[in-house]
Amino acid sequence: MSTLAAPYRFSEQFCAGARACVPVAISVAAYGLVWGVLARGAGLSLIEVVMMSGLVFAGSAQFVALDLWTATPSSLPIGPLILAALIVNLRYLLLTATLRPLYPEKGLWRGALSMYLVTDENWAMTVAAMARGGGSVAFLMGGGVLAWISWMSTNLIGYGLGSAIDDPARWGLDFAFTATFLALLLGMWKGRSDLVPWLVAALAAIVTAQFVEGSWHILVGGLAGSLAGALVEVRKHAHHA
Amino acid sequence: MHTTPEAVIAILGMALVTIAVKASGLLLADRLPREGFAAAWLRHIPGAVLAALVAPALITGSPAEAVAALATGGVFILTRNLFAAMAAGVAMVYLIRLLIAG
Known part of the structure; x- marks a missing residue:
């Protein structure tokens, strides 16, 4: 090489x-x-x-x-x-x-x-x-x-x-x-698999921003959304397998 | 040219964690999951963080900002150009505020 x-x-x-x-x-x-x-x-x-x-x-x-x-x-x-x-x-x-x-x-x-x-x-x-x-x-x-x-x-x-x-x-x-x-x-945006994580992230961030001061909504929304996206993806693969 | 100890610490900290993550990927390459839950989670983080950042700003904004957000999204989808999309949003907010004030 x-x-x-x-x-x-x-x-x-x-x-x-x-x-x-x-x-x-x-x-x-x-x-x-x-x-x-x-x-x-x-x-x-x-x-x-x-x-x-x-x-x-x-x-x-x-x-x-x-x-x-x-x-x-x-x-x-x-x-x-x-x-x-x-x-x-x-x-x-x-x-x-x-x-x-x-x-x-x-x-x-x-x-x-x-x-x-x-x-x-x-x-x-x-x-x-x-x-x-x-x-x-x-x-x-x-x-x-x-x-x-x-x-x-x-x-x-x-x-x-x-x-x-x-x-x-x-x-x-x-x-x-x-x-x-x-x-x-x-x-x-890469496709429909982004829809769930983005919606979960947005909702979690909106709710967090209502109740908690500062920038925590970014962390909470980002973690909730990405975990939701991973869950959906893993479930889908399990169904196809 | 000025800065503060707080800013320097924050920037150095950001730089350190960034190089640490990038280097870890190479060093741990043979042990990292390529698929499955953890890999899917890592892939989804940037989009989710941006969605979490944008969503509260969008719902707490004025009607002018809501219309401008639509313009921004529309221009970006049509042109795939970040600068054009931002400019469209800013111009729309400016115009609507001008109309309301005038």
Whole structure:
């Protein structure tokens, strides 16, 4: 396999991975622009935007974080922010596990560090390349670096655009959060098996938000909905078997 | 350029749990379930979290926001474009508020 190949193969594979990810990098850029605008509205400072996008580098988790963020440090919900990032990112367990064949038996800990650059986009492209008999760590990294640059640069552009607007509510921009989350949700629709988990999540969240202050409705709804979805899926398979 | 210790702790914490989850997938690859209840549960989490986030905002919003939510959804389904969908929602809220105020 390519793991034994000479160094020039790395740059070749790296560039191939980056090229394969150009179309998806454009969609990363669109999301990045919106995130940047919303981050400004949520009260993040420029350095906080750079730190979060540079270090966390996970779109869905960063969008959820904006909903929880407060501009006053004393009321910043540190625990819920970290917990939400953990829960939203748990699905990466499944994604990165499928990349195992790209890595050698030994020295997996070094490979673990490279997981930092895995996003939905370069993961999908790499898995597709693996299915065709290609794919490599360098290919994965090439796509990851392109996605990182695309995400960071458009976040900053969006942040700059956001700061050009003094009173967001006057332009209806206070609705930008809800609109963005709604569109993100619709983009996740994969079929009718999503209906039950989404409805359960929505209902549980609405009820929780009525009775409990803060952001608990996100956690309660997210857990209830995802568990309901898993239950329905497992039941269905049992019936077919 | 300013930040606070609270913000730095929150961001570093988020970064740590994110890389920990991503790395664990690779390190535990041979022991993770590929199908069944646990795998299905993990797959359903992001959608459920977003639904939980959106739903309360939608039902507590004003009529203007309800109409704008429909516009957002409609534009997204037609164009599959996040930016266009958000812009449509924002423009709709702006216009309706303008009409009501004027």
